[in-house]
Amino acid sequence: MGTRAGGAAEPANDAAARVCDTGPGTAGGTTAGDTSADVAVIGGGVIGHGIAFEAIRSGRSVVLIDDAPGSGASWAAAGMLAPVSELHYQEEQLLELMLEASRLWPGFAAALDAGAAGADSPAGTGYLTTPTLAVGADAADRRALADLREVQQGCGLAVEPLTVREARTREPLLSPGISCAFDIPADHQVDPRRLITRLAGVLGAEGGVFVRRRAAGLLWQDGQVAGVRLAGGGSVRAAETVVANGLGAAALEELPAGLALPLRPVYGDILRLRVPPHLQPLLTATVRGMVRGVPVYIVPRQDGTVVIGATQREDGPSDPHAVSAGGIYQLLRDAQQLVPAVAELELLEATARARPGTPDNAPLLGRVARADGADVPGLIIATGFFRHGVLLTPAAAAVCRQLMDFTPDPRWGGFRPDRFPRIPVTSGDSPKKEAA
Template sequence: MKTVVVGGGVIGLATAWRAAREGVSVTVIDPAPGGKASHASAGMLPGHSGQLYEQEELLRLCLASRDLWPSFVAELEEFAPSGFRRDGVLDVAFDEDALRDLDQQLAFQESLGIHAERLSPEECAKLQPAFGPVLAGVLMPDDGAVDPRILQPALITAIEALGGTVIRRGATRVEDHTVVLDNGDKVPFDRVVLAAGCWTHQIEGLPEGAIPEIRPVKGQILRLHSETPLLNLTSRALSTGGASLYLVPRLDGELVVGSTYEETGYDETVTAEGTQSLLTRVAKFIPGVGSLRFAEISAGLRPASPDGLPVIGPTTVPDVYMASGHFRMGVQLTPITASIMASYLTDTTPHDSAPPFTPLRFS
């Protein structure tokens, strides 16, 4: 059974790797694997998201993925380092409205059995002395982050070690059980997985309506650098008025600061306005951030489905599958998406969180 995965972001690569582990012959097609939204992503793996309060099905999917991360990483690191850190996530409130949200979050996490601890301002200052004054914090010691810029090369290494192939070309069309490349070459398949983010629905040759439109939502992300890490663990700085940020430190002294939210179509331009917004916001929370070296500003296009939920599974077209539309949760949902897709590709029963997310819901 030959499977072609169109799209070499973290979702496509992880799907190909998990399928290859199950004995599937896999080929990944992407002109620059790991070079789009996943490359820009900070890779935070939080134990909670405000999006989940009234999204029971998405909550189940997220919790399933959270449970899978340790084993997913352990298996991947048989081939290469993954960039995974499970050293905690700290959410901190900088104003009264954020404090109320934080208390609601803590109660919600406790109801789910997620290990979370409320911290005093003094305890937060001990954990993250670089922060300005905070009102309170919630520590999730069992969560953390992964560096997609390490994770994606590891996945490519693992795919190739298992006999898979990565073709660095663009895919333009699907027809007659072949994927047509941008140079005219054709790659045959028994099954194909469309995992090209917000470009997925632009692949030609499929019946109208078979692939839901995936909308791009730009996010600009800032990277700063110091000789030693400024923060000790991944954090979310919570404040009202759109000032909240996530802050992901790397062991080499990099600090990833994100992000903006921009409805600008397929524009991937990084802008002075985006840079200024992120610098202004992070300076509110970390008074000494101005001394860090400016390393990079990048932009990624988050893939948003029509209903804002992931699209994972078989389409109405026989042998054509889809794994896209993860919006802000692509890295977070990588293990469970890869597991579900590997089940579909091997004709086994997927995880019980899978059925609500198939493309068939749009048919």
């Protein structure tokens, strides 16, 4: 249910976009092996699309490679742009990147939405400066949110307490039984599905090429990465290759010898619901609740729908898109505790996807060092964005552009993908397998 993701990232402007299938036996399109560009991006989620957009804006030619763009973690994402609410203890460096992303968002969205007649237009990204309310269910939740607020304030973030009455004046459908409420005006939202569609449309209109194939591995030449080897034959040659395919990154062949990409799937269930006319708007702010210590959020969209999410499961179901009955139950239970009218909504979709988690919850973003200390030329990694992919999209794109310009910002050096222990190798710095 709710797992049909086809067409999410179809370019909005088909006439301008080139969609190649470089596989054998394909009528039309380019033939195997003859695609090349300045930049090859592996992965058609929000991150891959954002990097490709930034690369094309910098004057580079771009090929984006994905056999099912927009159908991974991005398909389930709620689209909260919430650096403040997402702050966790001991993740201050990640907070700096999230705040950078937050600063970049208005310009990033404006660049995309200008040609679409605004964020609200059907062709726009759905970027909205909706505020966020953090609310607690019981006394323990109140204490937890108050403690977190001290950390947030210590980081200079604006989090203002509201009385329950004040919160319910702003949001009349909030339960009178909540224990506390905090106003977080800086946490906003975007619609990830519309964002990808818009990014793909702009990318196509500006000459970006979409290769609807699975990337099998990296091409190497003279000790540097020279592009992408496609599953089933064919390749994309590129001066810079960006690995941005989420959990799929670790499975790519011909990664640099010894490089470990410690990604693990963290499954999440999410619901999309329609608000019946007599309850619209259900909410005007995004509500992020803590209910008996477990987070739940309700994101209102301008089209009369809301998104409720998200569980975090590391249970490894047989079907990676399997929606957890217990997860859906928990989301509905906790959302109803904060906003009882949730029971009156119409369930449109229940979706589950895996997000790429990392050991320190921070992304794997940067170049990779060889044994001699120099970076592997032609290769950038951009994965492991976990719960933060949508928020971090403009920051990831900016970081990658700086790397391509060879003007890296030292602030982000701590996110290098090679910061974890390397896999011992005996054959030096050659790739795991040198492609023909």
